[in-house]
Structures are given as structure tokens and as C-alpha cells.
Amino acid sequence: MMTVTAVQVSTIAPPNHPLDDTALILAARRGSLVICDWSESMAEPSVITKTNAMKPYQSADKAFIAFDSLSKSDPDQHVLLMAIAQLKDYFFGRRQGFDLPIDLSFGTPFQKGVWQALQSIEFGKTISYASLANLIGNPKAYRAAANANGKNPLSIIIPCHRVIAHDGSLGGYTGGVDKKRYLLELEGKSF
Template sequence: MIVTTTSFGQYELALIAGANENESSKIVVVDWLKESQSWLNSKSFPKLKKHYKLDDSDFEFIDKNSLSIDDATQALLLAAIGQINEYLNGERKDFDLPLDLSSGTDFQQRVWRELQTIPHGEAISYATLAQLVNNPKSYRAVANANGKNPFSIIVPCHRVISSDGKLGGYTGGLDKKEYLLALEGVKCKG
């Protein structure tokens, strides 16, 4: 697995990509980092190690300025950084990156796929998302799956808000959710 970090506005993101045998490279995590937090201390790192049966030596950190387009996994990370920057600059509304959803249950994967259909600049409620995944009474389970989305920004879980129009929760922190929604022109109740 190759790891890099990039700035997103005033925030820092850890991006991790890798490839299994006979597979092309895929993004496995895009995770918010707290100020001065190492990617090794991100909430996703222990989950990744367990899911992929890896240890610390299976991860290689490469500064974003040292990534090479000659390596498929590094080139994918460069593409992800480019697309994130385009999104930040208002030049991109959707992401076109291969994602490894295998860390989620079948239900979580269904929710994550549905999140990708929410249009830029719009927000829906957890109850609406539950209906969209054909499980209308499971809005709490949908909220839980939403919170476990390992692809912050790229899979837009920030576009899901409470039925009353308030922000609800966000794994990266409500300040980041509010920032992303404002970037897309979505107004929510305080």
C-alpha cells in the first residue's frame, strides 16, 4: 500500500492506494487527519491492517511531490490529488477513481454506491438514503454505514443530513462537513 497526504483547503487528508495480485490499483482510504496527526494515527489505519491482513511494513509513505506517474499505484494517488484539487477549485463535481469497497459489508457497499448518486450541490436525509437502498426503516443502519465510509469527499457522505435540515454527524468532524456543503452551495440549519 502506498500512502500520501495532501492539503484540502485548511485541512489535511491521508490517501492510501494499493493493488492485490492480478488487480489494478484502487483507492482504499481517503481519511481526514487532525492537525499535526500522522497518517499512522488515523482512524483508518488499524482497520486497513486488519482487513487486508497487513503490518506496518506493508505501507510505504511517499510525499505527494515525490509520487511517480510511472508506478500505477502512485499514478492513481496523483490522479486522486488532482481530482480533489479540481473539486476544491469548483472545476469538478464528481470523482472518477477506482475504489476498493471490499472493507465494507454488502449493506455498507450498497450505501456507499448510493452515496455516489447524490448530485453535487444537493443534500438528502438519512431516511431518504434508507429508501434509496430499499430499506426504508433502516435509517440508523444507513447512518452507521455512512459514518464508516472510507472515502471521504470522493464518496460524498457529507451530502447526507438530518431530516430536520441540520447537519447531523460526520466522521471527519462537523466543521469539515459544513465546509464541503458550503463549497457545493448547500445551506443547512445550524
């Protein structure tokens, strides 16, 4: 069973942020966070549990619980509450990293290597896709590293937004370049 919730960014970010119509979908399974993905709005629970982020878990049973109804007594719900609290601290500038149990077991060995490397990029720093390939010990695999970066299931928490094009431009971002720009500016970068 996977527990899924969604939280409007406006409820966990400071006033006047540019992501008013944006929500984050979060999911936990077996006491670990498995998804933190962007959504354009707070859709119906049945729509949220069928988003692209859920594709690796198509066969899993999913229970949607509104974030204000989550309980600390359930291990999955407790992880979701911790994630929401840490995301709020991040958006308010009180946190630069995350300390959450995460499960990346569905990724390929290469993807897992990329996702682990992403976690080593410091707050407020950026690297290129070529540098990311170097971090995983495979300098010629920058396109594959970029692809794995785009499949990161835990946006923000695993900071794929900190990878930019070699020319210093933002490049792409699964959640949209506007969100990538916001996160990098939140971390003190300007573009």
C-alpha cells in the same frame, strides 16, 4: 502493499478556506484508491499509517510517500496523483464528481450498498438518512444506513457529507461538522 500519502488542504484549495490546519490522508492498493480521510495535521508518516482509517488494513504493509514525491509510473502512486488532482479541481469548483478506481472490498454487503447509494447523490443536493435508507431499499434501516455512512472510507469522493438530519440540520460527520459545512457550502448549500 498499500501506498499512503497525505496532502495539506491548503495546497489544493483556494486561498482563505477555513481548513488551514487540515490534511487529507490518501491510500491506494492494487491500483485502486482505498482511503481518503481527514487528518487534523500533517503528522509523522508512522502516525498517519496507524490512523483509524487504516484499521481495515492493519495487517497490510504500508509505504508512506510524500505527495510531492509520488510517481506516475507506479500504479498505486498514479491513483494517488489522480485523486489529488481531482480533489484540487473539486475544491476550486472545476469538478462536481470523481472518476477514480476505488476498492470497497473490505465493506460488508450492506455498507457497500450504502456507499454505492451515496455516489448517486448529485453535487449540491442533500438527502436525509431516512432517504438514504429508502435508496438502498430498506426504509426502516435509517440508523444502520447512518452508521454505514459514517464508516465511508472515501470522504469527499463518496459524498457522505451530502446526507443531513431529517430536520435539515447538519447532523454528524466523521471529519467534523466544520468540514461538512465547508463541503456543502462549496457545493452551494448554506446552513
